[in-house]
Amino acid sequence: MTTVDTSTVQELARDLVVIPNQDVGLVPNIGLIGGSEAVLVVDTGLGPRNAEMVLKFATSYAAGRRLYLTSTHFHPEHAFGAAAFAGEATYLVNSAQATDLAEKGAGYLAMFRDLGTPVARELEGVELPTPDVVYDAAHSLDLGGRVVELQATGRAHSRGDQIITVPDSSVMFTGDLVETGQFAIFPWFPPHDTDVSGVRWIKVMERLYGENPAIVVPGHGSVGDARLLADVRDYLTELRDETWVRRDSAVPEETIAEEVRALLIERHPDWRLPEWIDRGVGCFCSEY
Template sequence: MSDWTELGDRCWVRRYREWDVNVGLVVGSAGALVVDTRATTAQAVEVLAEIAELTDAPVRWVVNTHAHFDHTFGNATFTEAATYAQENAAAALAERGPALQEHYRDNPGPDLAFPEIPPELLAEVAATELVAIDNTFAVAKVIDLGDRRVELLHLGSGHTDGDVLVVVPDVDVYFVGDLVEESAAPSYGDDSYPLEWPDTIDRVIGLLSATAKVVPGHGAVVDAEFVRAQAEDLGTVANTISGLHHAGTTLEQALAHTDWPWPIAHLEQAVRRGYEVLGVPRRPTLPLLGPG
């Protein structure tokens, strides 16, 4: 879809057509760090070749922003690199990755979730070698690239429970994975945390300067103002779910609610996940009348 876009000194992003996913590259005196690796072996081989056209630095580190296949399944191709992910993401990749591959093997036709993706590409996803993450962390990790550092931060749950913010401090660049999306609404899957997401993104916003460059998991590079605007919509979703539940609205009724920032078809999992956390709503009760 695009060539490498330089975001600052030796820091780039490349946007790929399939799943409209972004791959980051940060180069230091000791080697290169890659942020996310795409969805198949062939796609990861392509990334490596395109990195080689840009720099002679060996890829020594791979960081996954979260566990989903379009960001992680290419890991095995980076044989000379150590892989890093938040501990929940590493566990989710080990558990859910093979299950997704089995699903695509058993269902070779078009995927309703990705109708634009040809079945033969999904077959490649199913056939890609998966490897375990080498290095995990709970909250924070610093990777020394020689003459610069990259910070990995887990600020809470949102898109998943293993979302990682990849910060390149010297150029004010933030790779935020799918905590933010530009080319579509934020994605609420069956492993999302809609009620916690607003607080997590608020913590991200607290780190951003007015000139910060924010790389979403999908879509064009954005700024802090874009993130603040999307955070308002994420907050509206969480508050609406909580409000409906507090009012005694059933799950079925909540799914029929229409006043959302995005179409309800996109938010069904958000409502279901929110109600899972909040439990069965109580019937609303009238306040007792006082004396007199």
């Protein structure tokens, strides 16, 4: 249910691979981007055991090159294995994500442990990481003959989302700003976490779509192209519009969620995780 499988690596470009999540729950797509001097690992998997497998693979893949690690955002399956890389890789994230880790990490660890025994088992021994390098809005990482761009997007799926782009290959890693074949994940948990912003998320997707990357690696689901960005933008817009037209008619939020959920499931019958629709409705009900 939660195990990274490093035997299924896919090459996306020269010295650039992804360990696909194969539509397994709580397993992210994990990237490795190489230059002549260093390799950047994108996301860790859930907890120490997964991260140690990723580190072992990354060490072999790097073949003596220096290792860097980054995470697309602070959620447990993306960042909570970072401590396994301590002393082996330089961990760098944006300042908002560093704040998320420090302020929300313990709460999310407790919440995920309540998701069941398999998840709790993977989170045994988790040490919440402290980044080695923290940047503000953007950071250029020179891997040796290849520069990778790390960019904070501002509030969207989380407060500390970042995208990782590889300009020479037109590849973009999005984390959970994008998923393939499922309803967008809205971590809307008032009063504990209300940093997700559907309104800003739409604007972020519009901007990223304008960059027209050739290859988009989502947080979960199959790798695609820029159409994945458009699909998420269009869905979020649809969710916003259907929520707002009902909210503006003074319909109770519970009724809004029921009506919008039924409508969107009918429109997207093949998509997974419809339970996130209600969270999205709650978020958009709070925004203007």
